[in-house]
Amino acid sequence: MKKEIPLAITFISGFLLVLALFIPHKPFGNLEEIFNDWYIIVSGFTMLLGIDSLLGYNFGKIRRKEKDAPYALILILSFFLTLLWGVIEIIRTPEHNPFSPSSTFSRYFYNSIFVPLQSTMFAILSFFIASAAYRAFRAKEFNSALLLVSAVIVMLGRIPLGQGAAPYVITIIFLIFAWYFYSEAVGITETRIKLIYILVAILFVVLIYPIGWVYLRQHIPSFSDWLMNVPQMAGKRGIMIGIALGGIAMSIRIILGIERTYMK
């Protein structure tokens, strides 16, 4: 019974919700509304579960005297300090709101501690992104060279300085490719292949002016938009359709009781 009742509840609610979507009239239409109200209430209670789990986990760390127990202690103290301060401000402020203009919670805790800490965490990302871009965008093969060029074009297309800087950046990239193909050609013994490599190298040099200085100077933002609107979108749509199909499959498995991991 311990397993059967939750499975029955899941099956009935899932089946009724699907039915309500196709028959938006009474009594099914109303059922969706009722289920949604229940969902909102249950969502509220999940916060309590989250708090219980967070505190339980960190109290456990302290009890077991783990290596990072001091951090767990700081987390627990911060949690209770925030809670206490917030409750005091709810009682103290005329609006009964910890975020009202007269609230010290809002001024000292939220604006001066929480917001800067959270912003800092995100700002640090820019350092990692720069470092990762330097290491990851290497023209190891054709696909990675394509990724590199696309990334550079999108980065240029999204900044006001992009149009001005584009010819210089494109010239440098084309020269690197021209040099690369020429230096590869030097080591090749077969004349036909060698000729193709040299021609590609010459093509890169010849195209610097028409592509870099004339075309891209004017069209870098629209080219960047094209990359976002066509190739990027094609990939994104495929991923989204895949996720949706996966979601449907998983929902059917849960409704039919095949997938039971949520009961563990």
Next chain:
Amino acid sequence: MREFFEKLSRIDRRIIYLTVFLATAIPILTKITMKIEPLPEVVKAYNYIESLPESTIVMVSIDYDAASMPELQPMLETFLHHAFRKNLKVIMLGHWPLGLPLGQQALEDLAKKYNKVYGVDYVFLGYRPGVAAVIINMGKEIRNVFSTDYKYTPIDSLPLMRRVKNYKDIKLLFGLEAGAVGDSWIQYGYARYGLPIILGTTAVMTPDYYPYLQANQVISVIGGLRGAADYETLVGIKGQASIGMLPQSVIHLVIIAFIIIGNIGFLVLRRTKK
């Protein structure tokens, strides 16, 4: 010579961090704004808001927190300037409880600046848990979800809210998105109830919303700091996003320079290995 190219391909990350720091900090301190040519999607968003008649009710959803504040807060502030100048009525709510105070502070500050009255010109509803369920239920009857505002005032005692039953009375949802709540607004708000939507998104989230934009399921998407700066330019404000354009431009160029340097080192070393 080989050593030089090896150094080029393995620059110490601390040098990269320092360069990034300087490339961001120095332009920020100069506070120079740049000439910006707004992107077409931002112009479309601006024109739509501009076309709304006086006293139209618009809804703002705060679906971000302090981490995305540099990109989304300027969008919110510009939208509020735009809406209050045009005498639009603003209802604010949100699905990220930790970010809602940012919206509330901006709303209260700008309402004060434009002499707007709470309950008549603007209302702050606050937060309710259960993103999709909240959005669906509001489409039927807003009172099912928000019977009171954030100060526990019954919403029927607020003149503005007496005019609102559901999304039929709201002519625009301006969602500020740092995550996936925008999907719910589109999938339930737009698809089920026809709610017109403009989304302001962080730069990393913007590509996720392009399919909706191309399918005309949203009016427009204002993407990242560039989008915020474009919107500021159109509304005629020199805000934080416009100031942020120079550091963003410089840092993009610095990253491109690092990518090029890394590739020179990598290609030369690969050549010499052969």
